[in-house]
Amino acid sequence: LPEPGTVEFKDVTFGYPGAEAPVLSGISFTAKPGQTTAIIGSTGAGKTTLLNLIPRLYDATEGEILIGGVPLKELGREAISRNISAVPQRPYLFSGTIASNLRFGAQDASDEELWEALDIAQSTDFVTEREGQLESTISQGGTNVSGGQRQRLCIARALAAKPMTYLFDDSFSALDVNTDAKLRAALAEPTKDAAVIIVAQRVSTITEADQILVLDHGEIVARGTHEELLESSETYQEIVTS
Numbered sequence: 114l115p116e117p118g119t120v121e122f123k124d125v126t127f128g129y130p131g132a133e134a135p136v137l138s139g140i141s142f143t144a145k146p147g148q149t150t151a152i153i154g155s156t157g158a159g160k161t162t163l164l165n166l167i168p169r170l171y172d173a174t175e176g177e178i179l180i181g182g183v184p185l186k187e188l189g190r191e192a193i194s195r196n197i198s199a200v201p202q203r204p205y206l207f208s209g210t211i212a213s214n215l216r217f218g219a220q221d222a223s224d225e226e227l228w229e230a231l232d233i234a235q236s237t238d239f240v241t242e243r244e245g246q247l248e249s250t251i252s253q254g255g256t257n258v259s260g261g262q263r264q265r266l267c268i269a270r271a272l273a274a275k276p277m278t279y280l281f282d283d284s285f286s287a288l289d290v291n292t293d294a295k296l297r298a299a300l301a302e303p304t305k306d307a308a309v310i311i312v313a314q315r316v317s318t319i320t321e322a323d324q325i326l327v328l329d330h331g332e333i334v335a336r337g338t339h340e341e342l343l344e345s346s347e348t349y350q351e352i353v354t355s
């Protein structure tokens with residue numbers, strides 16, 4: 114069996130219920146633990162759809178997705194939520210304390226572990242400055258927190274769960290380039306044994322990725338490292354220069 118946390122797509126096709134054309138066609142790749150797999154491509158290419166198939170928000174129409182060699186359908190919801198942390202493109206906070214938001218998916222996390230996660234997510238100052246700190250309240254939908262902070266709190270939430278697989282859907286683009294770089298450097302240690310899949314808008318976010326998948330109209334049109342793709346893929350060159 115592949116290592117736990119390995120994500121494998123085998124010739125996956127997916128169309129939304131009721132839609133005529135598939136949004137994803139013939140998607141095959143392996144995201145290995147200890148590696149970062151990046152997905153880049155223009156808006157509407159199907160990046161979010163691809164990520165959402167992994168925690169089974171939808172099921173593949175054709176083909177198969179496996180985690181650690183086990184087909185998703187055999188894993189069960191509980192194992193899926195325990196092993197995968199997803200930071201969605203529109204990160205969501207519910208009304209309640211910061212601590213309860215961070216413990217969603219990590220009920221047993223100590224305050225110390227929450228602070229560690231916040232530190233990695235570059236949110237220590239933000240939480241320290243709030244009255245009540247971890248016990249300070251987030252309003253419904255997180256509207257009393259900025260978009261960038263919301264994104265970082267959702268990254269901290271994902272870290273607190275200590276999963277084997279991390280999914281980041283465009284989680285760094287609302288951050289300034291400096292914070293983006295700091296946060297990703299801090300992520301290296303806690304995610305070093307996990308399979309990390311990052312959807313990115315900015316090429317600078319993914320130049321170090323072990324493999325980059327270029328998605329175009331629901332198909333992987335090129336794959337490789339940043340250097341390889343600069344040589345081989347016109348679509349990638351266009352993304353880099355746009």
Ligand code: TTP
Nearest residue numbers: 129136154155156157158159160161162163202
């Ligand atoms: P997405 O998967 O949302 O495309 P994306 O994530 O690559 O785009 P962005 O960079 O803007 O985040 O959409 C792919 C196609 O699927 C698009 O035609 C919209 C459609 N779609 C639905 O029909 N229902 C859905 O719930 C979603 C998420 C997308």
Ligand code: MG
Nearest residue numbers: 160161162202
């Ligand atoms: Mg998207």
